[in-house]
Amino acid sequence: MAAIWLGAGVMAALGVVYVVLGGLGRRRREGEADSAEALFAARAREIEEEAKANALTAEQVAALEEELALELLDAQAQTDATASAKRSKPPLRPLLVGAVGVAGLALALYGWWGDPGASRIISFEQTAPDDAQGLATLAQTLAARANRRPDDLNTWLHLAGVLMRLPDYGGAADAFASAHALAGPDPQVDVAWAQARFLADGGVLTPPTRQIVARVLATTPNQPAMLELLAMGALRDGDYDAAARQLVALLRQDVPAARRRLLAETLALARTRQDPQRAFIQAQVDVAADTADARWLMVFARPPGGGPPVAVARLPARETQTVLLDDANVMAGAMPLSAAGEVEVVARLSRTGMAADFSAEAVSGVVEPALRPRVRLRLLGTAEEAPLEPGIAVAVSIATAVAADTPVFVIVRSPSRPRPPIAVRRLLAGDLPARIVLTDADLMMPGRRLSAHDEVELLARASLGGTPLAQAGDLESATTRVAVGGGAGADPVRLRIAHPVR
Numbered sequence: 001m002a003a004i005w006l007g008a009g010v011m012a013a014l015g016v017v018y019v020v021l022g023g024l025g026r027r028r029r030e031g032e033a034d035s036a037e038a039l040f041a042a043r044a045r046e047i048e049e050e051a052k053a054n055a056l057t058a059e060q061v062a063a064l065e066e067e068l069a070l071e072l073l074d075a076q077a078q079t080d081a082t083a084s085a086k087r088s089k090p091p092l093r094p095l096l097v098g099a100v101g102v103a104g105l106a107l108a109l110y111g112w113w114g115d116p117g118a119s120r121i122i123s124f125e126q127t128a129p130d131d132a133q134g135l136a137t138l139a140q141t142l143a144a145r146a147n148r149r150p151d152d153l154n155t156w157l158h159l160a161g162v163l164m165r166l167p168d169y170g171g172a173a174d175a176f177a178s179a180h181a182l183a184g185p186d187p188q189v190d191v192a193w194a195q196a197r198f199l200a201d202g203g204v205l206t207p208p209t210r211q212i213v214a215r216v217l218a219t220t221p222n223q224p225a226m227l228e229l230l231a232m233g234a235l236r237d238g239d240y241d242a243a244a245r246q247l248v249a250l251l252r253q254d255v256p257a258a259r260r261r262l263l264a265e266t267l268a269l270a271r272t273r274q275d276p277q278r279a280f281i282q283a284q285v286d287v288a289a290d291t292a293d294a295r296w297l298m299v300f301a302r303p304p305g306g307g308p309p310v311a312v313a314r315l316p317a318r319e320t321q322t323v324l325l326d327d328a329n330v331m332a333g334a335m336p337l338s339a340a341g342e343v344e345v346v347a348r349l350s351r352t353g354m355a356a357d358f359s360a361e362a363v364s365g366v367v368e369p370a371l372r373p374r375v376r377l378r379l380l381g382t383a384e385e386a387p388l389e390p391g392i393a394v395a396v397s398i399a400t401a402v403a404a405d406t407p408v409f410v411i412v413r414s415p416s417r418p419r420p421p422i423a424v425r426r427l428l429a430g431d432l433p434a435r436i437v438l439t440d441a442d443l444m445m446p447g448r449r450l451s452a453h454d455e456v457e458l459l460a461r462a463s464l465g466g467t468p469l470a471q472a473g474d475l476e477s478a479t480t481r482v483a484v485g486g487g488a489g490a491d492p493v494r495l496r497i498a499h500p501v502r
Helices: 002-054 057-088 092-113 118-127 130-150 153-165 171-182 187-200 207-219 224-237 240-251 256-274
Strands: 283-289 296-302 309-314 320-325 342-348 361-366 374-379 392-398 405-411 424-430 434-438 455-462 480-483 491-496
Touching: 092 405, 130 153, 130 171, 130 480, 153 187, 171 187, 171 207, 187 207, 187 224, 187 240, 224 240, 240 256, 240 309, 283 296, 283 342, 283 361, 296 320, 296 491, 309 320, 361 374, 361 392, 374 434, 392 405, 392 455, 424 434, 455 491, 480 491
Parallel strands: 283 374, 392 491
Antiparallel strands: 283 320, 296 309, 296 342, 342 361, 361 434, 392 434, 405 424, 405 455, 455 480
């Protein structure tokens, strides 16, 4: 502010000098003009007196007055030419005074805003010292400048960056705090500030740091650095459910491969510490389709038959991988997966990572997350290439917990000739609930094609004795009569194994 008043004073003084000098010049020129006119008036009176004394005629008087007028015109012309010549030359004194004033103003302003040490700071930054001594010297220079220029935002930001490299996380956090005080809430400053505070506090997410993180996530909900801080803080606090939520949200993003591996390993560790009795779905996905243009695998749970996803996993596509869906995968605003009741699991290959943009899809049968089911899905190719041969879509579940290696048989019989069965699919109780499609590939006897029947009977049996033949104590579903057709695209027939065989 003092520099502004100083500059205004110098400019005002220059203005006064210019006005005074200009006024003096005008008065001098006006004085010369007044003298010429007075001389003409005196000479005219002399001609009049001379005419009376010498009895001059009117013609002689007119000739003398004309001669006087011409002389006056010549005199005025000479005066104007002289003045014009003077005006064409720059007035040396005002220019000299103005130059001195501007130089004084420039020096005053530089003395207030400038920094003679700036060239040294620039030289340090251009060489980018990596050694501790060079960084410490640069930090001292920047700190001195910050003390002289406490309102210089860039100085505080540069100082914070150098202190992070030293590393002096506490000093960096203080420098970022000063930058925040000058710039106000700025996402980039806040992200760096939160990271510095987290490191300065020994990896503890303190309440002040949480406030910074919350401010960033309010404008950028999936900011990776802030999600990672929340995950690390939750792991340190032993809140493995919260850590899993943040890590899943991170892994939905396009994370570099090396970073993704580390985050995935951390997520696996967090899940080993979660409650093993919590609700979840374990989906094994086999990808036989070309993934050249479909680099993302989307696996999500949704209400049976369609609807908004409840829980979503998004990860790079590979040939075979197991995906775990639980409450950590829940979409924002959706109910917890553990409260969703029955759902079906969908796997899709996507080029963009958006669930609606997919080239291949597989859908499971209806499952209940509370039963911690395992499902297996196979992606064969594009939706147009999926097999469309006639068949029966079946969703199989079991109401009673049995050993995972207990054989489960899904049986298709002719209503008029129940034995032998037309087709059979063997599963394991550990695979349930599951969705399958029975086709001619599941035939028991040659020449008895499933596709040749209009209607068949279905049942599912868990063989506790391990044999295909029903025995007392086995568990089976009710027998259901269904029409043949539709295949993979049809609504599944639901078989629930719940009744003991007598």
